[in-house]
Amino acid sequence: MCGIAGIVRFDGAPVSADSVALLTDLIAHRGPDDAGVHVDGHVGLGHRRLSIVDLSPAGHQPMPSGDRSLWIVFNGEIYNHQALRVELQALGHGFRSTTDTEVILAAYRQWGEACVRRFEGMWAFAIWEPARQRLFCSRDRLGIKPFYYALTPAGFAFGSEIKAVLASGLVPVRPNHEALRLQLLYRARASNETTCFDGVLQLPPAHNAVLEGGRLLRSRYWNAEDALARRGDGGGDHAARFREEIARAVQSHLRSDVPVGACLSGGLDSGTLVALAARETTSPLRTFSVTYPGTVHDESRYIQALRGQVGNLAGTDTSPDGRDLIDVLERSTWHYEEPVWGGSVYSWWQVMKSVNAGGIKVVLNGQGADELLAGYPRYYPTYLRQLLLSGRAGALRRNFEGFRAQQGDLSRLGLLRELATPFWPDWLRRAARVAGRGTAFDDGFLSPELRAMSSPAAEALARRAFSDLDAHLLSDLTVTRLPELLQAEDRFSMAFSIESRVPFLDRAFVEYGIALPAAQKIEGGTTKVVLREAMRGIVPDATLDRRDKQGYPTPANEWLRSYGVEYAGDLIGSRAFRERGVFDPPAATAAFERWRRGQVPLAGLWTWLSAENWFRQYVDTPVAGWPRHARAASLAPAGANRTGTVPEVTSAAG
Structure with a gap:
């Protein structure tokens, strides 16, 4: 897990090692163990390394192929790199290290751009081919790892974080008011490409990009919707199959040359991962939890119940008192690089801080389960509309009453009004908002200029009330909800030089989860049906029977x-x-x-x-004044290179 950055000039100007080092210094927190720069005339590649696989100097990046015809900077983990190495060796490829980085280079040489279809893991990388003057870039299927870029007449800049792209000087630091408006109004994404910075874009998940002759050509190599075509008839032992699939994903995500820990809340997702991971480890699995004793946000009893049932765990609890709330708000904004959506980031930040203090560099976390398995109450109205429109009266009645019972104080009239919202005419929506009813978002706090802006496609996606559960889940998984959570997962873990792994987003598990019948996800008022059934006897009943869905509850x-x-x-x-x-x-x-x-x-x-x-x-402060070394160094783990010293530099001349 690392930080990458690079510049390709189109105007003939040479790229200096210092200019690339400036980019990587800004993201030094992503890789305090090593740093490197490679320059080749008008091209510069930079890297900051967090050593996880093959801790030797052989893992130094930018990494060349054996004949130096390819150069790579890579951020992520390829979990099946050992199997791919064996296959590539049989095809005649040699290796000087045991890194997954070198496997990517060999796979690209063997299979070209199609190599990414063989990778299982999370990644963002760029490969420079000097002979062809060609840069090949790729991002993993779900966008677990970030890839930002700017394309201008003068050149192309990319990086693991937006601040590195902006520091290239190719694009001015200006707000994208349209994206900012959507972020403030809906506190959710409506695009996988734009950012709140004008001119800074994202390579969408499951996409490759080729930069050649000053042009960038993007192509998609995987589509989540294809998994729906493999949906079966709903028969078989779903719980047994589920256990098999998630256990396999957890096992693959434990592969590491350094110890792996886990974040543990009182919820079902993290409890599942911890219980399964503890079965695979010989020494006690290190877990990290944030608790708030004496408040309604405290999850301690669920955490303790899991520890008591699972065993083979070494737990660390931290109970912050909120006095550093403003400091966390400011630091989390700096690292998230866009306005953050709510106080739950405080707990997120604190648990990663605890992991760092515990000396752990890799953790498992439960992102993705909710979007795959309909874990939020908001999916129930969608499912009820789907049952209504399909004429399944019995299932509609059963789920309507089951959902009401689980929600406690939800009236039949209130639920019926929510179900009818998609069918309201615009004049009724406006009237409902004036009356304080309905689900329309209030833009009254925005300036007249922002209120006048209109992006109908993005707003339709952000505000859409779905009538098809598959469509709702796929939207949240690929565009609106999960991408913002993964951005936070990446930024808040890497702020403390930690690699966060997300087994629920294993490619095979995602395809399996998408294809599960709706009734295995949501039925009779219960969410994540198959997960609860599969983990019975493994995770405590108190956790399995919870219905109060909370995501990092915080007294913020x-x-x-x-x-x-x-x-x-x-x-x-x-x-x-x-x-x-x-x-x-x-x-x-x-x-x-x-x-x-x-x-x-x-x-x-x-x-x-x-x-x-x-x-x-960001906007008011010149790039030269950004808190580069001070913040990165203060968050680096004990014993790490905190100096931001000049990185090792290589040149095309060798």
Whole structure:
């Protein structure tokens, strides 16, 4: 797991080693163990290494092929690299290391661009071919690892993080107001390509890209929807098959030359991974949890129940008190690189901080299970609409009442109104919003300029009320929900020089999960049906029978009142906030004052504060003033290279 960056100039200007080192210095937290730069005239490649597989100097990057006709910078893990190595050796390829990086080079030489179809894992890499003056780039199927880029008449820059691309100088640091509007309004993605920075794009998941002759040609090599064609008739022992599939995924994700730990909340997903991983380890599996004793957000009893039942675990709990809330808000915004959506990032940040303090470099985490297996209550209205439109009256009645029972205080009228929302005419939607009903999002706090912006396709996706469960899950998996969670997973783990692995997003498991019948995901008021059945007797019943879905529960809202009211008031009352042209100052101030007095909640407040911090840290501050070494060094693990020293440099001349 590492950080990559690079520059290809089209204007004939040479690329200096110092200019590439500037990019990699900004992402030094991603790889404190080693650094390298390769320059070849108008091309520069940079790398920061977090040593996980083959810890020797043989894993140094940028890495050349044996004849130096190919150069690669790679971020990620190829879990089947050992099997591929054997296959490639039989085809005549030799190897100087045991790294998966070298396997990628050999696979590319053997199979060309189609090599990525053989990879199982997470990746973002770029391969430079000097003879052909060609750069081949690829990103993994689900976008677990990031790949950002900017393409201008002067050149092409790429990096694991946006800040590295901006530091290339090829594109000015300017906000993308359309993307920013969608982020503030919906707190969810509507595109896999844009960012909140104008001119900085993402290579979409499951895509390759070839840069040649100043042109970038992208192509898709995998499509999640194809798995639906393999859906069976719903027969067979689903629980047994599920256990087999997820156990295989966990086993592959434990392959490492350094110890692997796991993040453990009180939920079903992390509990499943920890229980299965503990069966595969000889020494106790290190787990890391954030708890909040004495609050409604505390998950301690579920965590302790799992430890008691599973055994072979060595748990570390941390119980932060929220006094560092503002510091986490600012740091998480710097690393996320866009406005973050809510206070749950506080727990995310704290658990990764705990992992780093525990000396662990690799952890398992449970991202993806909810989007694959319909783990959120929001999927139930979709499923009910699907049953209604398909005329399945008995199943509709059973699931309608089951969902109401699980939700506790949900009235039949309220649920019927939610089910009918997609069929309302626009005038009724507007009237419902004025009356305080319905599901329309309120853009009243945005400036008139942002309110006037329109991106119908993106908004339709962000606000869509689905009537087909498969479509809803695929949208969340590939566009709207999971991508933002994976961005946070990558940034908050790498902020502390940690590789986070996500077994639920193993390619074979994803295809299996997509093809599962709907009733194995959601039925009778229960979500993740097959997962609960499969883990019975392995994970405690108390966890399996939970229905209060929470994602990193955090007392952030309460703490914001305790420790952040003055800070929030200063930001929202500042001249910069008023004059950005993003918020409507009177509306935002009035909403904040009502929240300050305790009259109404303000769900978007964390995002507002993060947005203002984002402007101040990135847009208002010249690149030279960005907190490069100070922040990266302060977060590096003990014993790591904290100096940001000049990296090793190689040149095309050898």
